[in-house]
Amino acid sequence: MINSILRFGLIFILLILLQVLLFNNIQFSGYVNPYVYILFILLLPIEIPAWLLLLLSFATGLIIDFFSGSPGMHTFATVFAGFVRPYILRIISLSDGYESGPDPSMLVYGFRWFLSYTLLIVLVHHTTLFYLEVFRFADFFRTLLRVLLSTLFSITFILLIEFYRRGK
Amino acid sequence: MRNLLNFLTRYNNLIIFLFLEGIAFYLLTTGNNYHNSRLLNSVRGMTRGIEARIYNTTSYLSLHEINENLAAENVALKNSIGKLVRKENSLFSTVNDSVNKQQYLHTSAEVIENSINRQKNFFTINKGESQGIKVDMAVISASGVAGVIVGCSKNYSVAMSLLNLDFKLSARIKSNGYFGSLSWDGRDYRYAILSEIPQHVIVNVGDTIETTGYSAIFPEGVIVGTVRDYEKFGGDFYKISILLMTDFKKLHFVDVTGNMKKTEQLELEKLFK
Numbered sequence: 001m002i003n004s005i006l007r008f009g010l011i012f013i014l015l016i017l018l019q020v021l022l023f024n025n026i027q028f029s030g031y032v033n034p035y036v037y038i039l040f041i042l043l044l045p046i047e048i049p050a051w052l053l054l055l056l057s058f059a060t061g062l063i064i065d066f067f068s069g070s071p072g073m074h075t076f077a078t079v080f081a082g083f084v085r086p087y088i089l090r091i092i093s094l095s096d097g098y099e100s101g102p103d104p105s106m107l108v109y110g111f112r113w114f115l116s117y118t119l120l121i122v123l124v125h126h127t128t129l130f131y132l133e134v135f136r137f138a139d140f141f142r143t144l145l146r147v148l149l150s151t152l153f154s155i156t157f158i159l160l161i162e163f164y165r166r167g168k
Numbered sequence: 169m170r171n172l173l174n175f176l177t178r179y180n181n182l183i184i185f186l187f188l189e190g191i192a193f194y195l196l197t198t199g200n201n202y203h204n205s206r207l208l209n210s211v212r213g214m215t216r217g218i219e220a221r222i223y224n225t226t227s228y229l230s231l232h233e234i235n236e237n238l239a240a241e242n243v244a245l246k247n248s249i250g251k252l253v254r255k256e257n258s259l260f261s262t263v264n265d266s267v268n269k270q271q272y273l274h275t276s277a278e279v280i281e282n283s284i285n286r287q288k289n290f291f292t293i294n295k296g297e298s299q300g301i302k303v304d305m306a307v308i309s310a311s312g313v314a315g316v317i318v319g320c321s322k323n324y325s326v327a328m329s330l331l332n333l334d335f336k337l338s339a340r341i342k343s344n345g346y347f348g349s350l351s352w353d354g355r356d357y358r359y360a361i362l363s364e365i366p367q368h369v370i371v372n373v374g375d376t377i378e379t380t381g382y383s384a385i386f387p388e389g390v391i392v393g394t395v396r397d398y399e400k401f402g403g404d405f406y407k408i409s410i411l412l413m414t415d416f417k418k419l420h421f422v423d424v425t426g427n428m429k430k431t432e433q434l435e436l437e438k439l440f441k
Contacts, residue, residue: 021222025222025226026285028285030284030285030286030287030354030355030356030357032285033285033286050181050184051180051181051184054181054184054185054188055184055188057188058188058191058192061192065195069290069326070286070288071195071196071198072192072193072194072195072196072197073196075188075191075192075195075196076189076192076193076196079185079188079189079192080189083181083185132196133286133287133288134287134333134354139353139354142354142355
């Protein structure tokens with residue numbers, strides 16, 4: 001128990017540092033803004049209580065907002081992603097159900113499962129985030145393009161991080 | 169009562185969810201406004217140490233280019249001083265009232281944090297109230313308009329970048345004086361939109377766009393950019409795409425300009441509203 005709290009605490013800090021120090025400074029173009037900190041929400045254990053998941057999502061979003069100077073935006077999107085995670089897990093559940101214990105990582109459930117899991121949650125998160133940022137439906141398709149491109153890049157980086165973890 | 173308790177236990181996650189989203193939405197709507205950026209400012213105060221450190225490492229890489237720009241600006245300033253001095257000498261009057269003559273107060277500052285990839289971009293500069301910076305002062309880069317100060321702490325200020333959906337500026341075509349409203353459409357950091365120019369006006373690609381000074385924030389005649397492209401928009405107006413002079417990706421040294429006669433102008437205008 002203590003061990004896993006320490007482990008997730010470390011992942012939490014590393015991901016936030018990575019996001020704030022590296023990915024927030026990429027400024028490649030307005031269309032590509034990868035947000036990899038969402039990986040923290042992805043990695044939390046499957047049987048985590050829903051209320052704890054929501055509170056952790058809230059804390060994650062709030063801290064990212066602090067460092068990005070965008071009050072509320074990331075908080076809202078991340079809490080929403082945390083809220084839909086149990087439903088998404090149910091939708092893409094394996095035929096033999098989830099084992100209790102292991103975290104939803106690529107190591108345990110394989111690449112294809114992890115990819116669809118990541119894709120769905122990152123898409124939900126990014127859609128909420130980018131439409132909230134523009135806060136209007138004018139330029140609907142341009143925002144959609146931003147969502148899709150950023151999702152692509154976020155997933156690429158998330159998979160890279162996961163492959164690196166597997167390689168170790 | 170029992171039903172209520174049942175209801176609460178059954179939907180407790182939904183309630184927590186709605187509660188947390190409520191807080192997030194409250195922060196979102198109160199913290200992101202144009203002039204209500206106090207929260208933004210105080211939040212930035214906490215992360216400023218880190219931002220300054222990141223800036224220190226990145227600024228090293230562009231020193232050469234910055235030096236060149238500063239040298240060029242120095243030359244331009246020396247030239248304009250030369251012109252001014254000659255003009256003064258040719259006057260017959262010997263009274264030199266330097267207090268009332270000066271309308272704008274300039275302070276140079278460095279941009280320590282900047283973004284171009286959001287829809288509402290802000291940047292932070294390394295001067296604040298102690299150096300005389302106030303809210304609503306204009307921020308001008310060596311090449312043109314950059315933003316407006318929206319919040320100050322003791323030693324830092326946050327400015328709303330021109331690359332912000334909430335940014336509005338009164339600008340005109342230099343050659344014929346017709347003015348319109350300039351804003352950013354959130355697409356590309358190099359281009360902005362000038363609207364409300366009537367269709368009978370002759371517009372040419374490459375025309376210079378400058379500020380009007382009507383808003384009492386920006387001095388008159390600051391370069392904004394050049395006309396890149398224009399199209400008819402609605403029945404009566406043009407929608408003109410402007411190539412911005414300021415390269416926001418390289419924004420580094422800026423000039424914060426305060427209008428010392430702003431209150432006088434605004435008070436007078438208020439009488440007739």
